[in-house]
Amino acid sequence: MGHVVIDVMPKTEILDPQGQAIAGALPRLGIDQFADVRQGKRFVLAVDGDVTQEHLAQARAAAEKMLSNPVIEDVVSVRVLEADGR
Amino acid sequence: MGHVVIDVMPKTEILDPQGQAIAGALPRLGIDQFADVRQGKRFVLAVDGDVTQEHLAQARAAAEKMLSNPVIEDVVSVRVLEADGR
Numbered sequence: 640m641g642h643v644v645i646d647v648m649p650k651t652e653i654l655d656p657q658g659q660a661i662a663g664a665l666p667r668l669g670i671d672q673f674a675d676v677r678q679g680k681r682f683v684l685a686v687d688g689d690v691t692q693e694h695l696a697q698a699r700a701a702a703e704k705m706l707s708n709p710v711i712e713d714v715v716s717v718r719v720l721e722a723d724g725r
Numbered sequence: 726m727g728h729v730v731i732d733v734m735p736k737t738e739i740l741d742p743q744g745q746a747i748a749g750a751l752p753r754l755g756i757d758q759f760a761d762v763r764q765g766k767r768f769v770l771a772v773d774g775d776v777t778q779e780h781l782a783q784a785r786a787a788a789e790k791m792l793s794n795p796v797i798e799d800v801v802s803v804r805v806l807e808a809d810g811r
Binding site: 640643647648661665668672673674675677678679680681682683685686687694698701704705706715716718724725 | 763
């Protein structure tokens, strides 16, 4: 079974309150080395057999039409899931 | 500015209603090649300068302590953000 990964993030110019809340809370865990945190969405789509160019094209269409809001989000990556989970 | 990416996904044995809702809706867009869809979270943490091993260790601690629920989610990847957005 092959997998396609789609990553969607808030546009950089858009305020990300969730990310800011996390950035504000991390120091309470003693984690203080991060200047900024942004939270987005990660989708993994399974296909029978290996991933083909057709699968990647359909995944991009799904990302742009359904899985992201083009006004406030960017589809930053549509790729084949690698063995190491990237 | 360097960036660390953290990917968090629902554990495979856990029901993912959001992913199922998407999988059920895609055929209405004529997208019918995906056997399954799972939705997780993607975090991007910014650091001043280049990412170090210390940053990656702190990011993993943040992922395990705050950014995921170990009962229902897995931290699937903690890595340096690559130029192509992966």
